[in-house]
Amino acid sequence: MTSPAGMDNIKNPDTIGPDRATAKTGPRRYFLPMLLLLTLLGLFSRQYLLHSQPVSVDDFSVGLTAINYVESGQLGPTMWNHSNLCGILVYGAMRLFGTGVVGLKGVSLMFGLFSIPLLGLVARRFMSESAALLASFLWTVEPLAIDFSRQAIGDIYLAFFPLLGIYFACRYRESRRQYWLLAAGVSFGCGLSTKWSVIFPLAVTLVLVARSIRKGREESGACRAISMVHCFAALVLLPLIIYLLTFIPWFGRGYDASEWPALQQAMYRETSQHTGYHPLEQDYRDHWAYEWFVRPITYEDVYANRDGNGQEGLDGSDGRMTVLLAVANPLVWLAVLPSLLFAAWQGIRKRDEGLCYLAGLFLCSYLPLALAQRPIWANTALSVLPFAFMAVAYSITAIAGNPVTRQRIIAAYVVAVALTTAPLYPLVIGKGFELPYLKDYLEQNYADKLQRMRDGGAFPSGGR
């Protein structure tokens, strides 16, 4: 299997960087085993004690929303303004596995897990295998990715489906077998049916594929034109079909096609002006996308559960507090923008289409969020982080030309990221209160917050 980077390198030896020569001969023996190892690490971190992680208000709402949508075609109660593939998949999982942890969170867990090797496989097409493995490692230990792989809500889909679509599009670009392109269209369609933000990587991928067709070796202009039409059908119409099909339950309520645009407009208006479910001035969570990569940020879910003794109520006043706190690792997140600039510069300087594509994916996915006038919480960063981490991994592995020095830099970085991330793990899985060094911090910072949210009628909570 030869990567596009490898193919480019073969065609244009000038573009071969010191660490990219590996791509010429297919995957090294260690690449796939290492990827498997990272996936196993990811499996552990994403499912460890998941059954004992208290069910949040959002988790419960996702279950309600799934039933409400599939059985009645009714949008909501949670995130009614987003298309509802998540509800459909969770509903299917609950029908198969019941309303336990597998039924409720199994889909997120699966996508969160599969996104680890997928990120590595995609990254390998733009950069060296060591860089791809590093990117995959960063994603494996990323608190936000762990957090949302353990939640029922569908934000992790925003990493998985675009990566899957990109992977298939890259395979198409290499082989020109059209089933790869059709698979890419279906993947992007599933992404669009989760949140509209997937349109940005889809658009960049469309440009990449169209460009490769234009530069391709088809016999005639007519063949290229046909390939272009085919590309449009696969990457525009096919996702649209998938998107439309996820509205079958809604149409079942009696709506006809002429009423569908009004729904989309209502969804758009809400999405573009959404400010959360309680007053923004009382929302102390990080909620501006332009801050993500310039200062340390967090994403938090704070909620209370009573023990399952049969008593039910709405106030949760004597319930056990849970704080799921995903702290962005500054060693990674603060390296994103410089790394991206470096990757883009390298891409332009070396005329490396893969790096330019990567920069395009990041910029087109991130800038609309960063420039948005409405608050955007850090959970949405999951749609950007895979590209950000690829850029970081590329830069770290490209710092030094000397292989030995490069290996040392990579090793030092991996150790530093692992050491700084490890203490954050109990926070992500909601076990901070059980550790002395975190308990005091959480009680000081979050007991009041929970009370304020409760007093402010903020249940069910969430700002998505």
Added chain:
Amino acid sequence: MPKITSRSLIAVSVAIVVAAILVVVLLDRYGRNARTYGAVGAIDSPQVVRMVVESPLDAYAFWKQQGFKGRTILLIADAWERLGIVNQADIPSARPYPLRLYHIPTTFEREKLSPANFLYVAALNGITRRVVAILSQPGYDDMAAMAQRATEARIGAGELYLPHQGFPRWFTTLARFRGEKEPVLLYVNASYFRTVEPEDLYRQLKASGVATDAVILCRGGEDNRLTNLERAKLERFARLIGIPAAKNDSPAAAPAARPRQ
């Protein structure tokens, strides 16, 4: 690299285009076929079910019993009843696995249905897919003021579109009402006659050409904001559309609705 055959690319592209068109057409048909109607006519046609009920809950029970689905409800009332916080889905504070999830529409119907939220519950349960509300001028002005703060509202000349979580709701006044393209479930609350005479309503509705298969006139039940005068006017309106005076029909009297072909 395999040789690309233009023929297969064309075939797949055409198939995708055809599939896209088919999906739109089939979804459209699927939606339209999900609607159920009774015998349709003008508001005073003999074949149309017309009745006076005491409470909005009776109206809901009738629609439910008739099996109406996916319909437009034409609401005529003095003002719009806003939904209270009680209409949020309950999240229990104890949430052990396996989760005790529930079906919101049937739970609301069983536990929360009230004169204030009967339209909302009708929407949840699929009886209605959109509501058009003809309000008095003060009632409309009140909604228009509220819409100024809403993210999804579109305000036109005497017409207001204010969906609730994607559910289409139109608000207007009698003077601006231009009829509906499809047969409606007509619901008239006695409160509307606080500011409007029955003859004016009858004349305007007839002029709009609105078609219906069920007209329900509601006396307002326990709503103590309503006066006998308004209820008397409702009776006058009932006589105008051919309902004998002071006759409270049983919801069971009408034939069941059927899908419209």
